[in-house]
Amino acid sequence: MTQNLRIAVQKSGRLSEDSLNLFKECGIKFDNGAGKLKATSSNFPAEFLFLRDDDIPGYVEDGVADIGIVGQNVHVESNKNVSEVKLLGFSKCRLSIAIPRSDAYNGIEDLEGKDIATSYPIILGNYLKDNGVTSHIHEISGSVEIAPSIGLAHAVCDIVSSGGTLLSNGLKEVEVIFRSEAIMIGCPTMSAEKQDILKQILFRIDAVQRAKN
Ligand code: ATP
Ligand code: ZN
Structure with missing residues (x-):
């Protein structure tokens, strides 16, 4: 059975819309209906957790989520042991x-x-x-x-x-x-299989960004 990459995004706030769009533009489909706390993609091995931004670095450090999107301000202030995967350029x-x-x-x-x-x-x-x-x-x-x-x-x-x-x-x-701007953070102890799924996402993000420029 393939594992899903667990992605933590802000439930509602200044990061939410651009975070969700980032994955939607990559062709990853999921339902983020109002009030939902969790959603599984219908066409990609990923599931989404909708959380308060302040909780995201802790969840990523613990491996409850594999990656997450927060402001660099929240990432640095949280002082958690996570890896810095990619700067995203929004929520400046x-x-x-x-x-x-x-x-x-x-x-x-x-x-x-x-x-x-x-x-x-x-x-x-x-x-x-x-x-x-x-x-x-x-x-x-x-x-x-x-x-x-x-x-x-x-x-x-x-x-x-x-x-x-x-x-x-x-x-x-x-x-x-x-x-500060939005940053994707990751759990330093992700499985090889999950690292592979993350690589696919990063590849798609790069393709979307290249198409925009
Ligand atoms: P939550 O309910 O998830 O805890 P919050 O109120 O802490 O939300 P928001 O105001 O939605 O957070 O801001 C999320 C992030 O967006 C901030 O941490 C910051 O990185 C970024 N941001 C961009 N512009 C602003 C702004 N004008 N005011 C506050 N944060 C901003
Ligand atoms: Zn917050």
Whole structure:
């Protein structure tokens, strides 16, 4: 019996549509009807798991999924033992530090000793360390942008795509600390048979991309 390659994609969010299209454009058929958590392809040895993006690196590390698609931000922050299979070029965004618009800013050293709220303590911690700055990192899981206005922090570090959310919360972007796009990650201990299925998918992705250019 052939094994199916198990592919983890975001259930609903900014990665979902492009992730599903990537496989559909490769001619892999599956039904991702609303509310489904799992789907098996009707014409290719693959099955899809629809998950929250934050859970994907852990599932791939454990081999519950063989490959997955997440933002590089989530991949790096998760710090899991997975292989980086392929950069995918969509869901581009950046991770930036922002401060209240009326505050002066002369450089990263201005953040010395300050409180910074973020959902990315690892990426932010590395950046501050590389720049020789010590700040207090407050990890919060959402609505990071309101932290300064409620007195929780002096600054925030969050995902920015257009800057609209920062502006409407009275913040200005002062440092870009990380640039991200979608990445395919893989389990380092995949069976040879599954590696072979993955190779076929990568071959098809390359063909689709060549046809587009
Ligand atoms: P989930 O419910 O799966 O946990 P989420 O709310 O954490 O979803 P999304 O907002 O859907 O995640 O973003 C998924 C990924 O898309 C981000 O981790 C990031 O890599 C990328 N992304 C691209 N543009 C943006 C943006 N404007 N805001 C947030 N993330 C973005
Ligand atoms: Zn998430």
